[in-house]
Amino acid sequence: MTTEDVEVGVQEVRLHLGDAPVQLPEPVAHLARTVTQNRKGHATIGALTPSRWLFPGGQPGRPISTTQLTQRLNRLGIRPNQARSTALFQLATEIPAAILARTLGIHTDVAVAWQRLSAGDWVTYAAEISQRARPT
Known part of the structure; x- marks a missing residue:
């Protein structure tokens, strides 16, 4: 920088x-x-x-x-390492692993592991999105 x-x-x-x-x-x-x-x-x-x-x-x-x-x-x-871990785990609870991986430039498997550790549950995300009412 x-x-x-x-x-x-x-x-x-x-x-x-x-x-x-x-x-x-x-x-x-x-x-x-x-x-x-x-x-x-x-x-x-x-x-x-x-x-x-x-x-x-x-x-x-x-x-x-x-x-x-x-x-x-x-x-x-x-303590930057602690702050980084906290921020990553918080993100993992808020967004799906695929989006987290693409946004941060990390492997999807790593993002999924963070999500599991942080108790984020995005398994049903795609199904939920597909069932939402579409704007007319």
């Missing part, structure tokens, strides 16, 4: 992690604005120009590693 990937508009912040931008909700949008606006100078040692990464790593031109970012967050009391 680069600083170029954070588009700051009048009211919205869009983050490009892939092909389609994601609009960040507040207060996350505020945090992204703060990070991009408060960076001073060169973010990495030995860099000749400011880093293009939102979270620069120790080497010029490289983003922070997953391990290093996780360690920094843990020192702040933030």
